[in-house]
Amino acid sequence: MIDTDSFIAGLPKAELHLHIEGSLEPEQMFEFARRNQVAIPYASVEEVRAAYQFSNLQDFLDIYYAGADVLRTEEDFRDLALAYFDRAAADGVRHAEIFFDPQTHTDRGIPFGVAANGLLAGMAEAEAKHGLTSKLILCFLRHLDEEEAFKTLGQAQPWIDRIEAVGLDSSEVGHPPSKFERVFAAAAAMGLKRVAHAGEEGPPEYIYEALDLLKIDRLDHGNRALENPDLVTRLARSGMTLTVCPLSNVKLCNVASIDEHPIDRMLALGLRATINSDDPAYFGGYVADNYRAAAAGRRLDRKDLVTLARNSFLGSFLPDEEVSRHLAALDAYAEAHA
Numbered sequence: 587m588i589d590t591d592s593f594i595a596g597l598p599k600a601e602l603h604l605h606i607e608g609s610l611e612p613e614q615m616f617e618f619a620r621r622n623q624v625a626i627p628y629a630s631v632e633e634v635r636a637a638y639q640f641s642n643l644q645d646f647l648d649i650y651y652a653g654a655d656v657l658r659t660e661e662d663f664r665d666l667a668l669a670y671f672d673r674a675a676a677d678g679v680r681h682a683e684i685f686f687d688p689q690t691h692t693d694r695g696i697p698f699g700v701a702a703n704g705l706l707a708g709m710a711e712a713e714a715k716h717g718l719t720s721k722l723i724l725c726f727l728r729h730l731d732e733e734e735a736f737k738t739l740g741q742a743q744p745w746i747d748r749i750e751a752v753g754l755d756s757s758e759v760g761h762p763p764s765k766f767e768r769v770f771a772a773a774a775a776m777g778l779k780r781v782a783h784a785g786e787e788g789p790p791e792y793i794y795e796a797l798d799l800l801k802i803d804r805l806d807h808g809n810r811a812l813e814n815p816d817l818v819t820r821l822a823r824s825g826m827t828l829t830v831c832p833l834s835n836v837k838l839c840n841v842a843s844i845d846e847h848p849i850d851r852m853l854a855l856g857l858r859a860t861i862n863s864d865d866p867a868y869f870g871g872y873v874a875d876n877y878r879a880a881a882a883g884r885r886l887d888r889k890d891l892v893t894l895a896r897n898s899f900l901g902s903f904l905p906d907e908e909v910s911r912h913l914a915a916l917d918a919y920a921e922a923h924a
């Protein structure tokens with residue numbers, strides 16, 4: 587029988603919560619800084635890694651937005667995406683739905699199309715190279731206002747048929763989903779799916795707003811739903827997918843340690859929880875590392891791991907026949923390694 591690490595690496599899975607800017611490894615930061623002649627406030631890769639100590643989401647965001655400044659050209663975005671997909675493929679990822687934050691770039695004078703074209707090029711290459719399919723999710727930065735979000739949705743128009751969904755990220759507390767009700771309605775009218783970060787640091791009320799006002803198709807994080815039994819029942823009954831990010835939760839001090847992570851409690855409550863990496867270059871691991879950490883910290887067995895992988899395909903925005911094809915491959919894998 588193969589060991590747990592190998593079982594996890596080979597387990598067919600989808601990744602549904604990955605900020606592509608959060609996959610910028612320090613080595614690549616230096617490479618992009620050099621080729622674009624951008625100054626960075628670190629002398630070495632070790633110094634960058636040493637700076638990745640966070641006590642909350644905002645601590646991290648300040649460093650993450652600063653790091654993104656080295657991304658300047660389509661080639662940078664293409665290389666960034668391809669590096670992520672290479673790692674994801676090695677982790678057994680068959681399909682990924684990746685976030686990007688266009689406002690982080692347009693606010694620095696980088697046109698929307700530079701990020702979009704570069705990422706789409708990397709996505710096409712990853713499919714040719716690894717057979718790994720992907721979809722793109724445009725996230726609005728919630729610390730900015732509604733007008734800025736509408737402006738971004740306008741800039742996205744030439745690419746709208748290559749964007750699957752809109753999302754909502756950045757500083758959660760003080761920026762409730764209700765702030766973006768109208769822009770999410772406009773995105774829905776364009777045929778886009780909707781996801782939102784809610785209940786990462788914010789209260790259960792923000793999850794209710796994401797459901798009722800933004801009409802989300804998927805909930806990013808959602809951990810704080812566990813504080814409200816009625817909300818848990820509603821999420822479980824409706825089959826809402828939660829994109830849970832264990833190493834992120836620990837690194838941002840939303841969970842005291844991986845041994846105390848609620849991933850198994852979520853499954854036991856009937857929630858459709860999935861495991862994802864969020865910002866792997868900043869939080870100490872890619873998706874398989876997240877599965878491994880959760881498995882060790884919470885003593886998950888192979889059946890639990892298969893359930894988490896199954897949930898990732900069920901929660902994806904793939905058409906039903908592709909979901910069925912992935913589930914059949916997953917079942918065959920599980921049977922071969924029971």
Ligand code: ADE
Nearest residue numbers: 605755756757783864865
């Ligand atoms: N942007 C990148 N990672 C994020 C996270 N975990 N929460 C909110 N916004 C983010």
Ligand code: ZN
Nearest residue numbers: 605755783864
């Ligand atoms: Zn996130």
